[in-house]
Amino acid sequence: MARDKLFAGHAVRRLRRRTGLTQAAMAEMLAISPSYLNLIERNQRALPAALLVAMAERFDFDPRGLGGDEPGGGAEAIRRRLADPLFADLAIDRHEVEEWLAAAPGGAEAFARAFDRIGGGGGAPGGVEDDDPMLLARREIDRWRNHFADLDAMAEALADELRLSGADLYGALVERLRVRHGLSIRILPVEVMPDLLRRLDLHARQLQISERLAPAERIFALAHQLGGLEARGEVDALARGAGFAERTAERLFRQHLLGYFAGAVMMPYARFLRACEASGYDVPILERRFGASFDQVARRLTTLQRVGARGLPFFLLRIDRAGQVAERLAGASGAVLVEAAGRCPLWRLHHAFDRPGTLAVQMVELEDGARWITLARSTPAPGAPVVGAEAVPAEHAIGLGVAAQHVAGLHAARGIDPAGPATPIGLGCRACLRADCPQRSAPPAGRARIVQDRERGLSPYRFAEE
Template sequence: MAEGKLFAGHVVRRLRRQSGLTQAAMAEMLDISPSYLNLIERNQRPLSATLLLRLSERFDFDPRQLAANEPGGGADAVRRRLADPMFADLEIDRGELEEWLAGAPGGAEAFARAYDRIGQGGPAPMSGESDPAVPVRREIERWRNHFADLDAAAEEVADELRLGAGDLYGAIAERLRVRHQLSIRILPADVMPDLLRRLDLHARQLQLSELLDPASRTFAAAFQLAQNEARGGIEALVKAAGFATPAAERLYRRHLTGYFAAAVMMPYARFLRACEATGYDLEILQRRFGAGFEQVAHRLTTLSRVGARGLPFFMIRIDRAGQVSKRYAGASAAALVEAQARCPLWRLHHAFDRPGTLTAQLVDLDGSGDAGVARWFTMARTVTPPGRRYGGVEAMFAIGLGVEATLAAPLSAARGIDLAGEATPIGLGCRQCLRADCPQRSAAPAARALLINERERRMSAFTFAGD
């Protein structure tokens, strides 16, 4: 995409080759000249709305594939990979990147796959098999974590359930019983000591632990409903992803099934209206839709329906050690999501000091390296997964949410904050951050040589070349 024009020559070329057509044959079917088709495939001419319509009619082509098949996940995704310190000396600007994607999409895709396979710039995996979460996250990123068909189907189911009963959990339980001959049974914790949910097909029961809170119980029931009623759409998306390993397929299938379940609990149109009416008030959204904080946070990253888009949030979940277990950039293209390390000055890490309290912060990435959008309005809060028993280990995670500062004015959490005022300067981890004299710095940037001066002591103990 450049200046509002759609360049997708790689997609048209792939479609032509899959159909076994020459350029002349495809041009005739599209009522254009072979030379014009050649220019389109070389990204020297944009795709018009008329041509998109002809492609969809004559080749059973879904225009949404254009967003799902951008080389490397699109310019923002490739830009985040290039922000790795190993590429710092190349100084690839946005114009050069766009020329690369337009002129050599296959090369850009190859770069993205190679980079992802070695763990985003880290050492090659010792097992010889890459982490299945990497290609799954990349596929989710391709779709901006918005699956329109699943959302539409879930919305229809939610409307039907709403007509049947006011209690969503009860309505789902009744639908499972009547349509799928599955009953829900709540079992004591000592009967299911290590499980929260189990499907017993022999007994035709969905068995849920009594340790699940109401929101988690509803989600578990909706998850089972998704497995029964959205299987076709989910399997089509899994097959189209073309994963190399069964583990990646299963992980992606679980994500899509959970996506459908959340969409049943928080139907798109109603949820977006509630977001806009309440200023994206997270507590009100939880109560109105009977959902947990993490469920609402995840749902905020999916609001990319054409003609009805919400604010482009990102979400990240970390533990006390800073390890990431969930990250969704959605439509935000936030470098904070993909970074392999985080800045201790970001209050995401401070959330553990005040469990259950929402903390807001305006952060500034300007000067921390090539991080794209500079200013972000972020929120953080801890969550505790269901299932803890007395005397057991209490798990706790911090959920981070963020949106571009220029878009944050409607947020209830941003009231009273000067979004154009002073912001906390942070980076993407010390090894990637180029800020000088940061008192919290723990290492010199990977792209700069460490300097040692025995006659001086600056604010930071890590002075580096170019500082």
């Protein structure tokens, strides 16, 4: 199990200044040395759990806000913004970003706000407008690192209660909805619900479900509905706390929370984490053990950030055949691959459609040296029919990834050396400076293209190095 260290120097410094204390005075109150406090404030030492508790008791603040209190969202969020093609020629590495945050946190926060305000790539991936409802909802999800502790705890308690009423989760959910909420479940044929997967008919007191849905998707639909009835208070509190000015963004956020709750009912946190660690995060085994689909397991893997019981920090990216991103979940990974406007065709995420149902495992290395082990598989859209005159199936490819340092804990990556060979990839051709890539489709932004009559290299898109 990954146990991430908490570096919260900027939040500690702001807390100290807000209370009007010098480093020496705060250190004395916390029974530590001023030099140690200075190292914590400069993010050269992690914040120990005992000291975090002491600060919470002494200064009456909520420690859950420490992670999101960093300037610009922290080093990884700043690096995602710097992945914009506008900065491609600067080659700013992670150490420079960390030094910048330590030396001038106010300047880093000002840069982040200005960049987001003008709708830069880091603030609005893929050219999406900065006020787009989907982006606003996802920012709130990322602020929580896609872990909602109260919802998880409630879903876990509910799952345990349902287990006592019977081993069949679907049957237990049907009975719960009938007895407690007066809702019956009706499975309707495609002819009756040609364009819907589920519908709540309050007049008939029915939750109507299309026969298109597979068993795992039917269970999810019931748990989703139950969340809307029994977790309404928690969902309302989270939505109010987000402070959305845009109604559609709030609704999207609420839908995500209900989906989160449904996944947590199907895969209760403690049991799911134990299964992950025992199986080496073997996704096919997890699917069978919890009666869930690949999509559902993949999303659940991005949520394992319970304090004191953390799982591996996965990210998720879902694309269609055209390479358009349908879903981004960064979790606690800090992966720039999630936020990037472009993607690299050398990443096997784009090859997953060629071998349906097969899990593609790949070690990739970005230009800054960061390495990720990625798992990719194609998957049909839930309940999706074939579309178009030639009956093309509706499908997506889902990419899961975790930092290479965690490769030893993955069943799918057996035998892969985290320091061994890796596929060099970029964040899309316009943001990539790899000159020797035969797959390049465009020169980097801000670099002049070189055209020569007497020779032709592996790539037709040669560009000036400086």
